[in-house]
Amino acid sequence: MTPDELLKTLYDETLLGNAPAVLALTQQGLDLGLTPESLLFDSLIPSLEEVGARFERGDYFVPEMLIAGRAMSGALALLRPLLAETGVQTVGTFVMGTVKGDVHDIGKNLVNIMLEGAGFHVIDLGVQVPPERFVEAINEYKPDIVGFSAFLTTTMPMFKANINALEKAGIRDQVVVMVGGAPVTQEYADAVGADAYAADASQTVKKAKDLIQKKRAMVSA
């Protein structure tokens, strides 16, 4: 297999969510002398982007998105240490959690998978995450974005509590705040002072990328 053929096959197998093949091809690519960056940016990420696009068009369904994401995670486990060595800049770091009082995580996990698929480094704090834990994680990981997920109208007010906690800790300006979850709306996101709302996993990825670009442009300007 030529390097180009390998990248193409890896792309196709990721699209199908064939985890064993994706892992084997990633290793094979490294053995062939392809760089981790090339495997990631020329094959895996474009493949997951295509998964997101198909999902948005209604051509792909939740299980297909999940297995594609899992296949990619397997490859990432292999590539991440190598990428760290070469000091490649990740797309961005994303701290994610379901708010305090809420134990729902299916939607959040889908979003995490698509974010990882897009090349984000995702730190998942799990469910029932209190404001102080978000503050800690932001101080520890210095993420570009923090995401709050809520599934109940009674737990959505924790968005505001979390944002207040970030303000009190003096770190509100350091991160972009994104919110989401079944009952959440754009109006609600605006009302609590979040920076962005996304309705589903692929929208989250798009908005997250845009926000990071804007943020980086502002910093460099």
Next chain:
Amino acid sequence: MHTVLSSATKKITIGHDQPFCLIGERINPTGRRIFQDQLRAGDLSAIERDVAAQVAGGATVLDVNMGVPLTDEPELLKKAIKLIQSLTDLPICIDSSVVEALEAGLSVYEGRALVNSITAEDDRMAEILPMVKHYGAAVVALPNDHDEIPMQADKRLVLTKKILDTAVDKYGLTLEDIVIDPLAMPIGADPTIVRTAYETMQRIRAEFGVNMTVGASNVSFGMPGRHTINATFLAMAITVGLTSAIMDTRTPQIVEAVKAADLLLGHDEWGASWISAHRAQQAAQKAAADALLQQALAP
């Protein structure tokens, strides 16, 4: 084990020897942008259409949820319940995660409502169960706790027992007052998740014999062909002890699957309901055909 719900003039009995109880899910603003905007503006007219469509579709109870962010949910829920009770005699399932909204809803409801819902969390039970007792209502209970939604049937059984014991021993309710929601989650997210729900149902039926309900449309989230999945999920669940569901009652395919399951399990003796539904459908088709013919023949 019979859980009786009522309005001022109608009684519905949920039980293992009864026809399945179809709780219409539609009056819920979650994911309905236009409906949310209307409710925020005080326009409840969509509820009238939702009631009519669900009654026509075969609902036996109507769920009502008024969880619109940034509104006065208790007030909105009161208004909605009064409106619905003026339109239909079907009992109501009062659905909110806000305790004050449940209380407000119960305070204006005529009859014995189903309250949706509590969990196995102590604070949630302490806030809601005395209210359920006070108003003589029944309540849906989810076997999840503060830490998680359990992915194993064992843990769900433990929490179900905790809920039943607490409700009976501490708050003076009876087992008939509790309807357990064994938790059905999207099959697209995990291939074993619905089997776990079925196992939970079977074991709750065997160990406690209580009535159960479930948010049935959840199961098909993120999948194509949702109606078929929902219909099949329900028919299968009924065989392992599910006695009601909060479900899509506007889609004939789903309602018919439930009715057929009733027939097959002997809950519709000699097919009386099944056959009369068939005749009603025939009559409606004939009336429609006649109307078309009249139109065609008109000068």
